[in-house]
Amino acid sequence: MLVVGLGNPYFSDDGLGYRAVRELCRELPAVHLLSPGTDLLRVILGKRRVAVIDAVKTGEKPGTIQVFNLKELKSYPKSSTHTISISDSVSLGYTLYPEEMPEEICLFGVEAKDITTFKRELSPEVERALPYLLKKVRSFLTG
């Protein structure tokens, strides 16, 4: 299993993935990537269950937690400025490496309030959502 946290730790809610990895790395295998690209593919190959954590912008209320099944999702809501998107990277994986890709892979997204201000802190809404998000991730990976 693996936790992949995405995003830039210096831009407020975009740092959600980094924060989550810091919180979880003592109990679960976890890696932080700034953006997905083919690096995401590289780290998830051979893993059975993967939780990808990222700030998302879908128009929901800031702090709202959403879980997307990336194996089934055709079009993932764009979050920030990533080269090859999460969905492209995962689709590429299932197209090229069907045997090595995770049996289960979910995106745990939290609706961001601010991903552009230089700030190491999350917004209060996303900070409040973090413990609930971590609980969901733990339950998904170990339950």
Added chain:
Amino acid sequence: MKKLVIEPITRLEGHGKITVFLDEEGKVDEVFFQVVEFMGYEKIVEGAPIEEVPRIASTICGVCRAVHFMASLKAGDQVFSVEPPPVAKKLRELLLSAHHIEDHTEILYAMGLPDFICGPTAPPEKRNILGVAEVVGKEFVKDILQKRFSAARIVEILGGKTAHPAASVPGGWSKSLSEDEVKEIQKLADECLELGKQSVELFKEVVLKNPEYSQLLKNENFNVVTNYMGTVDEKGKVAYYEGTKVIIDPEGNRIGEFEGKEYLNYFAERTIPWSYAKFPYLKTVGWKGFVDGTGTPFCSVGPLARLNVSEGYSTPLAQKAYEEMVEFFGGKPIHNIFAYHWARAIEILNHAEIVKELSQDPEITDPNTCNPVGEVSGEGVGIVEAPRGTLIHHYWTDEKGMVTDANMVVPTTFNNGAIQMAVKKAAKFFLKDGKYDESKLNLIEMAHRPYDLCLACATHAFPGHNPFELNIYSHDRKLIKRIRNF
């Protein structure tokens, strides 16, 4: 006047916008390539200890992480008045070359070449790496990706961390290589070498053997004639980690060379209201607006620029590929923008040869990877060749080594003027009749992809607010309304 807007620009790092103004006859009148993303790293690093800056700077971009790391690390050496031992320089070079391989491969196969492999007018959903798999086969793409992963693994071994390196220390490198790690790197280097050979051959197969694409390489409409800058070693060969920075004019005459902060003698930056990214230009020429040809103020950087300023490459296979390319164009400088992709493929080969060579160096396992730091000098300039071109990090610190000011000049910024002209030329070429559809808009975007834009890196200016301007023109180009917040 009709206005077309292509936003966001697909398949590049960051956000951008191209605005095309058509005249009454439907011909292209004016084109603006606009950077609308906003970062601010020059301010972010203020107050940070200089030794921590490489780890912060590596988050400027998910793609170019190792180069911001390396340039700021070199600047840190100067701030602490220390020269790294030979093994540390070799470890840094090794990481830099492995990073170039992973970066160039992603750019070439996922961003640049899909235009040629899938066809420039293929729908966007087919014109990507998945489309490449459909055209050339899954096994081929798997093989390429696997080899790219080999380069990424080398970065991981050397940098001590997945994706973003962490092994920086002023005056050296924080970890030495074990014999087992060296053996692994040597094995991975063989994979990279195959990747380099395949990339050069693929370019020839896909582009040169296709009469339509081959013609694009010689079509003067896609020549952006500028000055060029790159780094060369003592033999005049392309160098990446250190060397002399050389500037040539559009005719190939050497018009400048510098080290460190002497870059300030050659370049000035112009700020344009409609873009966050600055426009560097040669001070010796002066600002002349967006013009190419003899006397242009712009200086392009990147794989083609490096090739143009150099006497070729330091390794045999890359040198042979270079000679073939120069023969195809009938000499240098080469100004055709699509030649950037070719030079990029040759650089994958060059770096793979460098990685192989360094991994076999008996000194590479030397455990003495650091020299003790000296007095804090208060200033440091780190320059490296990034995949996209010459990258400059300049820092000033207080007496304790805390950053008080920073200046980062990144390759996409150096290329900003050339990109403007490339996009305008492509728009004029492909939108002659004023008719447009998605395929034509992609043809215009093909003009910026050779520069391998990284807008995330280019937008580190920090004006304090987001400048925004809306101009509304009548059909005869009279400004009837301007709304702006700056």
